[in-house]
Amino acid sequence: MSIGTTVARLSVTPVKGLLLHHPDSIELTAQGAVGDRQFYLVDDTGKVQSFTHNPGLAGVRAEYDPASRRLRVTRGDQVLLGGDIEPTTMVVTDMWGLRTIRSDVVADPVWGTFFSDLVGRRVHLVQARESAYDVRPVTLLGTSSVEELARQANRSRVDSRRFRMLIEFSGGEPHLEDSWDGKVLEVGHAVLRGGGPVKRCAATTRNPDSGAVDLQTLRLITSYRGRRDSVLGVGATFGVYADVIEPGRICVGDCMTVRTDT
Known part of the structure; x- marks a missing residue:
């Protein structure tokens, strides 16, 4: 089932915590x-x-x-x-x-x-020896969710780099990704299984370029979404995890589809 979403940005970094690279494509593996x-x-x-x-x-x-x-x-x-x-x-x-x-x-x-x-x-x-991802090998976040956060913050925009998500997608309503828990997603040549929400930490309050605390993201998220349960406990959640069922290449512009035969 088409969900009207496409890959908008990919974000990787060879050293955890350093500035992100935004390649046009990635090779996705189980790691x-x-x-x-x-x-x-x-x-x-x-x-x-x-x-x-x-x-x-x-x-x-x-x-x-x-x-x-x-x-x-x-x-x-x-x-x-x-x-x-x-x-x-x-x-x-x-x-x-x-x-x-x-x-x-x-x-x-x-x-x-x-x-x-x-x-x-x-x-x-x-x-x-493999990969130092935190909880699951893939994270997903909709640009509509980031736009909603900006609206709640009374800002024209929020820099989504502060959330350090592997795959950002455009299209769909805010927090559409929350509905994908357990669902199978085709993204480019890869197949994913949606997971639970990502509990955010104070790193998201920091400007990615300067390191200064310039946006109270955790307060903003909980102000309109409340505190939600996650694999890391109750807190401010924003974006979701996913596992890799079938490895493959993912490119910016690829369509995302929810399988209905599983």
């Missing part, structure tokens, strides 16, 4: 988009570090070439650091108590020092 969230930061206790408590990551972008194993980090036109990536000690990371992933600490301590200086405390760069 999410190829190349997305390959790296992340942990503190000395092994706790994952996000943008929520580390505004020093704002405005920083990473590029990774898996063939040469070279990572480059930039801010605007300035190259902050570039170099080879070599894995060393294997670590197991707890992702919010919902799953564990195996990763490798990056051998060269220069990377740890660099990111420690950015965030203002000691952290380590690690490379996931």
Whole structure:
């Protein structure tokens, strides 16, 4: 069944928490988009570090070439650091108590020092053996939902990058994605199963470029949607998760269809 929606934007980043890239297409696997969230930061206790408590990551972008194993980090036109990536000690990371992933600490301590200086405390760069997605490999958000949030905030627009969703789609009523829990979706050449709502954290209150808290997203969401249950507990929910049933390529402009034969 056609739902009158199309893929509007795709968002990935090789290092979790850094500025997003917006490619024209992605290759989607059971672990999410190829190349997305390959790296992340942990503190000395092994706790994952996000943008929520580390505004020093704002405005920083990473590029990774898996063939040469070279990572480059930039801010605007300035190259902050570039170099080879070599894995060393294997670590197991707890992702919010919902799953564990195996990763490798990056051998060269220069990377740890660099990111420690950015965030203002000691952290380590690690490379996931698969993907460091949070709860499910795919997240979905409608542009109509973001427009409704802007209306509630009495703003002309809200920058949807602050929600860091893999797939944004246009068309349909606000929060249409909430109705997809358990439904099978055809998106481009991939097939997804819609999941539950995404509980938002304080990272969404920060400007993606500056790191400044400039929009009280959590208060706004709960003011008109209330507090809702999610896999991470009750809170402000915005957007939904999805699992990958059949891998495939997804392009900006692809139609999204709900299967009626399942």
